[in-house]
Amino acid sequence: MAAKTLQYVHGHAPEELDRLMGSADTLRELLHGDIEYHTGALVLEAGCGVGAQTRFLLEHCPGITLVSVDVVREALSRARAAIGRGAHFLQSDLYQLPFAPGAFDHIFVCFVLEHLPDPLGALNTLKLLLKPGGTLTVIEGDHGSAFFYPETPEALAAWRCLQRLQLQTSGDGHIGRRLFALMRDSGATAVRVTPLPVYCDPSRPAMMEGFADKTIVGMLNGIEEQVIARKMIPRETWRKGLQDLINLSKSQDGTFMYTFFRAVGLYGP
Numbered sequence: 001m002a003a004k005t006l007q008y009v010h011g012h013a014p015e016e017l018d019r020l021m022g023s024a025d026t027l028r029e030l031l032h033g034d035i036e037y038h039t040g041a042l043v044l045e046a047g048c049g050v051g052a053q054t055r056f057l058l059e060h061c062p063g064i065t066l067v068s069v070d071v072v073r074e075a076l077s078r079a080r081a082a083i084g085r086g087a088h089f090l091q092s093d094l095y096q097l098p099f100a101p102g103a104f105d106h107i108f109v110c111f112v113l114e115h116l117p118d119p120l121g122a123l124n125t126l127k128l129l130l131k132p133g134g135t136l137t138v139i140e141g142d143h144g145s146a147f148f149y150p151e152t153p154e155a156l157a158a159w160r161c162l163q164r165l166q167l168q169t170s171g172d173g174h175i176g177r178r179l180f181a182l183m184r185d186s187g188a189t190a191v192r193v194t195p196l197p198v199y200c201d202p203s204r205p206a207m208m209e210g211f212a213d214k215t216i217v218g219m220l221n222g223i224e225e226q227v228i229a230r231k232m233i234p235r236e237t238w239r240k241g242l243q244d245l246i247n248l249s250k251s252q253d254g255t256f257m258y259t260f261f262r263a264v265g266l267y268g269p
């Protein structure tokens with residue numbers, strides 16, 4: 001993996017790849033509802049992973065030509081298998097893409113900057129690939145935006161482990177709140193950041209299962225060994241915290257709140 005890319009904290013195990021797919025299904029309308037790329041546009045998806053967003057880009061904007069790149073071969077194989085010939089897939093580091101300056105009408109980046117040690121450098125590199133007047137869309141979460149009920153000390157401690165682990169190993173899990181500054185500092189004009197809140201309670205069972213249980217608990221499940229090895233939390237506390245979050249997602253009182261952020265910036269005159 002490229003020097004500018006640190007370890008992907010959630011790994012590339014099949015369960016993690018499934019989690020990304022399931023999570024994208026749950027968040028589809030929230031993340032993609034407002035994205036409109038015109039017919040004939042050439043669009044770059046940087047850090048496509050297993051193609052979880054690729055599917056929806058193609059479905060929402062069927063007239064585009066989509067080029068989807070990722071640095072990890074296993075993820076791309078999954079993406080190719082899921083999408084087929086709908087997109088052009090390429091294994092490449094987004095800091096060193098083999099495209100001519102000004103090649104693309106739009107660039108789409110989802111859940112990638114949070115894992116990079118130099119997110120501004122990534123934007124500065126990607127923007128060169130845009131035609132004048134092209135747009136760059138970035139979607140990221142912010143783990144500091146989460147709150148939930150019941151909030152047991154163990155569940156809170158487990159959640160905080162994710163925040164600390166990501167800071168220690170791969171970037172910034174609180175990057176959502178920085179998107180405006182990052183986009184502006186990369187030279188974007190007319191930067192527009194939209195908060196995309198996810199709220200789960202028992203009246204929204206699909207959201208509770210798809211987001212609180214499968215996405216949030218699934219994300220924590222994947223980092224158990226790392227947080228234990230780093231002595232961030234005793235295993236019993238971790239397990240109790242996870243069980244509390246699972247119980248929350250099945251309880252008649254439980255709620256979970258989280259906010260994603262989508263930033264769109266225009267580059268060039």
Ligand SMILES: C[S@@+](CC[C@H](N)C(=O)[O-])C[C@H]1O[C@@H](n2cnc3c(N)ncnc32)[C@H](O)[C@@H]1O
Pocket residue numbers: 002004005008020024046047048049050051052053069070071072075092093094095109110111112115116
């Ligand atoms: C959390 S996944 C998100 C994947 C996809 N965008 C989605 O929303 O499901 C982050 C992806 O960024 C990729 N990635 C990280 N650093 C990269 C780099 N320098 N160049 C290209 N891809 C990179 C990882 O391999 C991983 O597939």
